[in-house]
Amino acid sequence: MKTVFVKKEEVNRRWFIFDANGQTLGRFASRIAKVLMGKNKPTYTPNVDNGDFVVVINAEKIKVTGKKLTDKIYYHHTGYMGNLKAETLKERLEKEPEEVIVDAVWGMLPKTRLGRKMIKKLKVYRGSEHPHIAQKPEPLKLS
Template sequence: MEQKTYIPKVQEIQRKWYLINAEGLTLGRLASRIATLLMGKHKSNYTPFFDTGDFVVVINAEKIKVTGKKLEQKLYRHHTGYPGHLKEEKLVDLLARKPEAVIRRAVWGMLPHNRLGRRLIRKLKVYAGPQHPHQAQQPIPLAIEE
């Protein structure tokens, strides 16, 4: 008897909205949980090459914590494209200037780096404070244990 591989149809995918309060949560553990939700790995119809994931809204991004000496030692680097223009910024400075970028970059590192990953990262909404404009979607509050 031949078994067929099940691939979910677009109409069958049930997308939910989750609300995560990042206050006091560790950055890496939070990012891995968010990446799991975005990819849909928590669902029974998960398919690696197909977007079956949910939307995630993260609030209080400015109140995350990191372990060890990462605040002073972790560097974020990017190149502008001009010779000699490699820019470096410490985690503490990026967290003060743009706390949403810290979570977004951590999650992006855990997603596939291709068209699918770019589609998944668009479903992540990160906000520095406790307010967000997604009340109409009725996001489900999700408690993440440390």
């Protein structure tokens, strides 16, 4: 048998839609990362962006286990001395639930140029409405 490598011109991208309602954050993010990388396809090639587009709806209805709502802290630095900002997961979910899912998925993608291309194919929305109806995204079972 010959090993077949997919070239970037031969990639066939599809659109998938995921509903985050009642899903556990980490497990949900790992399934999305697999689709973005293309690991759900038999033609997976590690050095080619073979993944599909993913639309996530109902981002505010994601759930977490344990005491993560109060114990998990997101940090960022403004660039000024002494300005390390911190906020808990609960505060961040109230303010911007889309970014919580994007950060969780980004943590599971490679930190290379290829990973930066993959994360751009992720579209996350707070409610059940999204502007990608023309692409006809198909629901993918999370098994």
